[in-house]
Amino acid sequence: MNDVLHKLPEFAGNHLALSALFAILLVALVAGEVGALFRKWKMLTPASLTQLINRDTPLIIDLSASADFEKAHIPGAKNVAMSQFDPETQKDLSKAKELPVVLVDKDGRGVGKAANRLIKAGFARVFVLDGGTYAWQNAQLPVAKGKK
Structure with a gap:
């Protein structure tokens, strides 16, 4: 597991588009779930x-x-x-x-x-x-x- 965490920054640097897409999807998913918690x-x-x-x-x-x-x-x-x-x-x-x-x-x-x-x-x-x-x-x- 430690090996994966050490290689993660290198992967993210080599694959900026994938990393950005992952971050956008993660933010959208979290925002949707937080919105569902607060709706009446x-x-x-x-x-x-x-x-x-x-x-x-x-x-x-x-x-x-x-x-x-x-x-x-x-x-x-x-x-x-x-x-x-x-x-x-x-x-x-x-x-x-x-x-x-x-x-x-x-x-x-x-x-x-x-x-x-x-x-x-x-x-x-x-x-x-x-x-x-x-x-x-x-x-x-x-x-x-x-x-x-």
């Missing part, structure tokens, strides 16, 4: 969402496009277009400030901003389904089709 909402796996549904009665909001929602969505989810998502003006949401709120979309990538808006509007228990509807389907959990 939590990521859920399909299994943990199932547990939450069985324990509580969460409000599940699907922010997918209408066509994607009609193809497949979590049973009981309400479809709200991302462009119309405003937690401060929607009456259904203002009544649910004490309920756990779960945000879902097609692949789980576009809901972080919506989760932050919910936190800003005073919602205490905000969750995001990691992987979205795709992860739910891959876990072979039931889906509903159609508008409701």
Whole structure:
């Protein structure tokens, strides 16, 4: 092990591009993990969402496009277009400030901003389904089709 540590500076000097790329990736990874520690909402796996549904009665909001929602969505989810998502003006949401709120979309990538808006509007228990509807389907959990 000592031999590797002694040769590391020589390797880094001979391979500046690789060393710089490694440093950039390491910083990005650490920044992402630190950001996840300090955000106020939590990521859920399909299994943990199932547990939450069985324990509580969460409000599940699907922010997918209408066509994607009609193809497949979590049973009981309400479809709200991302462009119309405003937690401060929607009456259904203002009544649910004490309920756990779960945000879902097609692949789980576009809901972080919506989760932050919910936190800003005073919602205490905000969750995001990691992987979205795709992860739910891959876990072979039931889906509903159609508008409701």
